[in-house]
Amino acid sequence: MPGRGCPVTAARRAVRALAAALVAAFLTAGPSVPPAAAADGDAPTVIADGHVDLGPRFDQGRWTIGIRDDSGPAPVWRDPDHVVLQAVDAAAVTVPADPAFAFLGTPGAKVWLLPQVQQPGVLWPGWNSQDPSVLHAVDREVTWRLESVRGPGRFTLFLNGSFGTPEQVFDSARPLPQETGIETNSHVHGNWAFTAPGSYLLGIRMTARTLDGQTHDAAAVLHFSVGPQDPRSALPAAPDTPAAPVAPVAARTARPAWSGRAVAALAAATAVLAVAVVAVALVRRRAKGSGSD
Numbered sequence: 001m002p003g004r005g006c007p008v009t010a011a012r013r014a015v016r017a018l019a020a021a022l023v024a025a026f027l028t029a030g031p032s033v034p035p036a037a038a039a040d041g042d043a044p045t046v047i048a049d050g051h052v053d054l055g056p057r058f059d060q061g062r063w064t065i066g067i068r069d070d071s072g073p074a075p076v077w078r079d080p081d082h083v084v085l086q087a088v089d090a091a092a093v094t095v096p097a098d099p100a101f102a103f104l105g106t107p108g109a110k111v112w113l114l115p116q117v118q119q120p121g122v123l124w125p126g127w128n129s130q131d132p133s134v135l136h137a138v139d140r141e142v143t144w145r146l147e148s149v150r151g152p153g154r155f156t157l158f159l160n161g162s163f164g165t166p167e168q169v170f171d172s173a174r175p176l177p178q179e180t181g182i183e184t185n186s187h188v189h190g191n192w193a194f195t196a197p198g199s200y201l202l203g204i205r206m207t208a209r210t211l212d213g214q215t216h217d218a219a220a221v222l223h224f225s226v227g228p229q230d231p232r233s234a235l236p237a238a239p240d241t242p243a244a245p246v247a248p249v250a251a252r253t254a255r256p257a258w259s260g261r262a263v264a265a266l267a268a269a270t271a272v273l274a275v276a277v278v279a280v281a282l283v284r285r286r287a288k289g290s291g292s293d
Contacts (some may be wrong), residue, residue: 045078046231047071048086051124053187056142056206056218058133063216065206068128080220084234087112087194087226091122100165103156103173105195112226114192116160126189129182138184138208145179146170147219148203151226153196160191177205197227199234 050071057066057077066077067085091114097107104111118124129135129142149155149172161167169190170178182188194200202222209215225231 044082044084044232044235045069046084046086046225048088048123048231049121051118051126052085054080054125054127054204054222055129055131055182056134056208057131058137063208063218065204065218065220080222081236084223084225084231085114085123085125086231087114087123087192087224088121089228091115092227103158103166103168103171104193105154109195112194112197116189116191118189124189125192126187127182128187129184130187134208135185137210139211140209141184142182142206142208143179144182145177145205145207146172146202147177147205149176149200151194151196151200151224152198153194153200153226155195155200155202156191156193158191158193159188166191182206192224194224194226197229199229200224200226201234 047069050069052070053068055066055068057064059066059077065080067080067083069076069078069083091112092110093113095101095104095107095109095111114123114125127144129138134142146157151172155170155172156168157170158166158168169180200223202224203219204222205217205219207215207217223234223236225234
């Protein structure tokens with residue numbers, strides 16, 4: 001029976017040690033799962049202060065309507081479906097006695113106004129057609145339509161005209177749809193007025209003809225929260241039965257993507273183990289040959 005100093009026993013110990021090293025290398029290196037990149041502007045966002053612009057652009061060749069959010073440290077285009085534009089209580093004003101503003105309600109009545117001229121602590125929304133993809137492709141102008149309005153009160157978008165006379169762009173009290181034109185390379189601000197607190201959903205559409213003669217069309221819904229309510233209530237309602245979560249791309253991969261370091265460690269350990277096994281076989285053969293002499 002082989003003793004502690006026997007060559008066969010020593011070789012076996014070496015094989016066991018190498019096998020342990022092989023398992024350790026396998027477990028330590030592990031499969032590398034590439035991190036998933038988040039799309040810009042997809043997270044639900046409430047904007048209650050600072051500058052934003054509504055406008056069209058070509059996103060990877062597709063004509064879309066987006067909200068350019070300049071309220072943070074860096075501008076980002078956001079999907080209107082994921083954005084609530086909030087008119088906080090600081091935006092509340094009273095209707096002036098001037099008959100020209102009768103469309104806002106009775107004099108002295110309270111309305112929430114996102115103004116044409118920027119005011120601290122109040123959202124400053126505008127619209128523009130200055131995205132480079134629009135500047136270099138669109139022929140003359142973009143047609144902007146208001147197609148639907150849902151909310152507890154009246155919505156009006158108007159400009160401060162000459163001598164202070166308001167010029168209405170859109171008015172939910174008039175028949176819909178309504179439309180206006182946005183010339184290319186334009187950046188405009190107006191007064192967004194809401195006569196009652198609550199959630200407002202504005203269905204809009206932007207259409208343009210490009211220099212190659214093609215017509216492009218996109219629709220979107222703008223979500224406004226007016227007054228002291230929770231602004232998140234203006235976001236689209238979640239479905240009653242949540243859909244099954246979509247697995248990350250890496251989780252759906254049929255085989256794990258092993259890192260180069262893991263593959264190298266695995267190959268090296270396997271080669272050393274194979275050499276050790278051959279060595280044990282040779283030692284056994286020699287031991288057998290010595291015993292038969």
